[in-house]
Amino acid sequence: MVNIANDHQASAPVTTLATTERPDRGARHQAPAPHTAFPVTGRTATAARYLLAGIRLALGWVFLWAFLDKLLGLGRGTPAANAWLDGGSPTAGFLGKAATGPFAGLYHSMAGNVFVDVLFMAALLGIGVALILGIGMRIAAAAGAVLTVLMWTAVLPPESNPFMDDHLIYAAVLILLALLGAGTTWGLGRRWAATPLVRRNTWLT
Incomplete structure (x- = not known):
């Protein structure tokens, strides 16, 4: 598998995303294993790294902006009068009014x-900062996936699809970013992983 988190390209011009061992020549009756390979050049691997880094930064900004807007009432999604710093509730509007479907009663009771x-605000801030800095990607991905899936359950069924909406896509992309080590490009993921704390607790990477 190509390690997109590695900033140094391999010396070989072509690698494969999937390989299988060839059957032993001496085993005449052994059926050949299926082989599916996708060649990835150095440029493609580099482009993939930067694309994933860009997606990571974009998602980080989505979470961080949601936090800032609800905290300060910047007028995009939250009016100034409803700013958290001015006594407003960041969950009252969404959970109290927008929640629909089988879990509406539960979310209405939690609103405010x-x-x-x-x-909720700690999750938005923590996920946003972690994604932008490229650190704690596993925790950020797990927390972000849980948060977005919960938001998906609050609006069931989606307006334009029987079950699929952008919340589930966000959850999948967050997990993918963590699995592929997207925090090492345009981020502090490599330095973060080298700290003694993270070396002792690899789940913090």
């Missing part, structure tokens, strides 16, 4: 709860 507000 101080603990839920703090947890």
